[in-house]
Amino acid sequence: MTRLLVVDDERDIRHLYAAELEDEGYEVETAGTGREAAEILERKDFDLIVLDIQMKGESGLQILQNIVRKKSDLPVILCTAFSCYKDDFSSWLADGYVVKSSDLSELKSEIRRVLAKQQP
Amino acid sequence: MEPGCCWHKDHITAADCEALRPGDEGLLFNRKQRFLQRCLECPRFLEDLQSQRGGDNDLSSLFPYAIEELLALRAQNRSLESQMVWRNREIKFLHEVSLVLQTSVDIDEVIAMALTAVTAGKGFGLNRAILLLVDKERQFLKGYFALGPRENADAGRIWKEIEEHDYTLREMAQLFFEHKMADEREKFRDLLEVLTTPLNRTDHLFVRTLNDQQSRHITDLFAEPGIDPAQLAALGVGEVILVPLVSKNRRIGLLLADNIINRSPITTEDLHSLETFVLPMSYAIERAFLYERLQEELTKLTGANRRLRQQQELILRMEKMALVGKITANIAHSIRNPLTIIGGFARTLIKSTPGDNPNRQYIESIVREARRLEEVLQEALNYSESLHPTLDSWDINQLIAGVYTGLREDLEAGGVQCQLLLDRQLPLVRIDYKKMTYCIRSIVINALEAMPRGGNLEVRTVPGEGELLIVISDTGSGMAPETIDAATTPFFSTKEQGSGLGLTLCARILEGHGARLEIDSARESGTTVTLHLPVPEATRPEPGEATTPQGDMP
Numbered sequence: 216m217t218r219l220l221v222v223d224d225e226r227d228i229r230h231l232y233a234a235e236l237e238d239e240g241y242e243v244e245t246a247g248t249g250r251e252a253a254e255i256l257e258r259k260d261f262d263l264i265v266l267d268i269q270m271k272g273e274s275g276l277q278i279l280q281n282i283v284r285k286k287s288d289l290p291v292i293l294c295t296a297f298s299c300y301k302d303d304f305s306s307w308l309a310d311g312y313v314v315k316s317s318d319l320s321e322l323k324s325e326i327r328r329v330l331a332k333q334q335p
Numbered sequence: 336m337e338p339g340c341c342w343h344k345d346h347i348t349a350a351d352c353e354a355l356r357p358g359d360e361g362l363l364f365n366r367k368q369r370f371l372q373r374c375l376e377c378p379r380f381l382e383d384l385q386s387q388r389g390g391d392n393d394l395s396s397l398f399p400y401a402i403e404e405l406l407a408l409r410a411q412n413r414s415l416e417s418q419m420v421w422r423n424r425e426i427k428f429l430h431e432v433s434l435v436l437q438t439s440v441d442i443d444e445v446i447a448m449a450l451t452a453v454t455a456g457k458g459f460g461l462n463r464a465i466l467l468l469v470d471k472e473r474q475f476l477k478g479y480f481a482l483g484p485r486e487n488a489d490a491g492r493i494w495k496e497i498e499e500h501d502y503t504l505r506e507m508a509q510l511f512f513e514h515k516m517a518d519e520r521e522k523f524r525d526l527l528e529v530l531t532t533p534l535n536r537t538d539h540l541f542v543r544t545l546n547d548q549q550s551r552h553i554t555d556l557f558a559e560p561g562i563d564p565a566q567l568a569a570l571g572v573g574e575v576i577l578v579p580l581v582s583k584n585r586r587i588g589l590l591l592a593d594n595i596i597n598r599s600p601i602t603t604e605d606l607h608s609l610e611t612f613v614l615p616m617s618y619a620i621e622r623a624f625l626y627e628r629l630q631e632e633l634t635k636l637t638g639a640n641r642r643l644r645q646q647q648e649l650i651l652r653m654e655k656m657a658l659v660g661k662i663t664a665n666i667a668h669s670i671r672n673p674l675t676i677i678g679g680f681a682r683t684l685i686k687s688t689p690g691d692n693p694n695r696q697y698i699e700s701i702v703r704e705a706r707r708l709e710e711v712l713q714e715a716l717n718y719s720e721s722l723h724p725t726l727d728s729w730d731i732n733q734l735i736a737g738v739y740t741g742l743r744e745d746l747e748a749g750g751v752q753c754q755l756l757l758d759r760q761l762p763l764v765r766i767d768y769k770k771m772t773y774c775i776r777s778i779v780i781n782a783l784e785a786m787p788r789g790g791n792l793e794v795r796t797v798p799g800e801g802e803l804l805i806v807i808s809d810t811g812s813g814m815a816p817e818t819i820d821a822a823t824t825p826f827f828s829t830k831e832q833g834s835g836l837g838l839t840l841c842a843r844i845l846e847g848h849g850a851r852l853e854i855d856s857a858r859e860s861g862t863t864v865t866l867h868l869p870v871p872e873a874t875r876p877e878p879g880e881a882t883t884p885q886g887d888m889p
Contacts (some may be wrong), residue, residue, distance in 0.1 A: 296672055
């Protein structure tokens with residue numbers, strides 16, 4: 216089963232995403248901070264990460280750099296309330312970029328696109 | 336014996352004397368003046384004097400000596416008088432020349448005036464004048480300009496023209512400067528090219544004369560060592576004078592003059608006059624050159640100033656826009672998260688709520704209204720983003736010059752010689768200025784770091800087929816093949832410091848521009864990074880249209 220990790224500091228967003236993505240047939244885990252995400256990544260392999268940028272504490276872009284440094288093959292989709300981060304140098308490292316919306320179909324199709332690209 | 340002439344009469348009529356000329360009416364009644372002015376030269380008076388000779392105490396036989404002497408003095412007087420007129424004219428001429436030389440700052444006008452003065456009959460009257468100037472940058476004594484007839488027929492025509500019009504020297508120079516300068520330059524092009532001599536040939540007659548700062552009058556150039564056979568043949572003359580042009584010990588050039596057409600010998604006076612003349616000429620040429628340089632610098636500065644002002648205005652505008660964007664984005668964030676949660680859960684609920692459930696329409700309302708709010712939000716965000724588009728048409732040369740200026744001090748400190756070879760006919764490209772600047776800056780910094788003991792960096796821009804190339808070459812330590820492969824992998828770095836984002840990000844940025852990165856490197860012989868930027872059809876320049884008003888970089 217395809218395993219996704221959702222990193223977002225908003226509890227309700229985590230719940231919403233987990234519920235919707237599990238409905239799509241993915242196995243989903245969530246983390247509220249960068250540290251938590253790192254711990255989960257230590258003990259488990261994932262196929263894709265959905266990452267918020269603007270978070271309390273460690274910023275998503277910092278987490279992104281740490282993830283890519285350790286696991287450069289792991290695809291990351293940035294999911295954020297901002298569209299301005301598209302111009303940030305570090306966000307160019309991500310494989311996808313989705314602006315948050317109550318309609319999750321864009322996020323879902325972006326996940327499918329990135330995963331399909333990963334297939335050899 | 337009766338005198339045959341009228342010398343003994345106090346008053347005469349015009350018919351009495353054949354020696355009288357028109358205007359001599361006053362002499363008819365003045366015997367003394369008539370005697371002094373006319374009788375002394377009158378053959379009939381001399382005959383009378385002859386016939387008076389004889390006797391022991393013949394006083395009249397001494398008269399012819401006195402007369403002879405008197406006439407000789409008179410002739411000498413006339414010659415001095417005409418010399419004085421000539422000198423007067425010469426002084427007037429020199430004054431005229433020096434006036435133009437002192438007031439003109441146009442190099443060609445100065446040279447036209449100076450060489451006209453050397454060759455004109457009203458000036459020094461030499462047949463031909465050739466000016467060689469020191470080209471410091473290229474280390475040459477360069478054939479710059481020549482003036483004079485090329486052949487006999489040519490000479491006849493020119494001299495006739497001058498005589499017919501009786502131009503003043505100034506008019507002549509002006510006329511020449513305005514109408515004939517270009518023709519004359521073309522006429523002597525081959526000669527000037529042949530005469531051009533490298534300054535390091537210190538044994539060469541020209542360079543030697545310039546270095547000695549000593550004029551030379553050479554009567555047989557063919558016997559002279561230190562001149563090339565081709566130059567001899569091109570000059571085609573044996574007697575020349577060479578006068579060095581020096582201004583405050585700085586070498587300006589060399590004036591060569593000869594009488595190639597009439598072959599009349601050159602006098603020591605000619606040489607001395609020219610020596611005096613070239614002093615103001617040297618100053619004038621140097622001043623004109625300095626003025627020209629000053630003008631160039633001024634134009635560059637004015638341009639730079641204008642660009643700076645434009646940039647400042649742009650920055651100010653962008654800062655304002657950025658502020659608007661920031662405010663909008665902040666609002667967006669604060670609203671978007673709760674909106675996502677509300678709308679998102681409502682959508683989840685809909686899936687598990689059958690159509691006949693009375694709650695269904697309440698949930699649908701929530702979904703609908705959440706979507707509406709999101710649309711409003713997106714509209715505001717789109718607007719704020721449109722205020723500062725990321726992709727725009729830019730001149731890549733300008734961008735490179737900007738990167739160079741930003742890194743100049745680092746390059747100098749690292750002992751790196753930088754050469755920018757920017758093609759001036761480049762089309763504009765659609766790029767994100769900030770990202771592309773980051774990209775080129777990273778590559779240059781990589782190059783700099785690959786040359787810890789200094790070296791050469793070359794940045795070229797080259798127009799290509801449907802694309803343009805930016806080629807950045809260094810003479811640094813180079814990269815191993817595996818390093819090149821890995822260079823575009825995220826966070827790979829052989830450097831101990833830094834995040835190692837450099838080339839990875841560059842590759843990403845270029846990918847976003849539809850461009851690609853090519854690395855060619857060999858261990859210990861340097862690296863060449865080539866960026867291929869696509870050029871949109873519409874922005875390719877029309878033939879002959881320059882898009883880059885870019886000055887030479889130092």
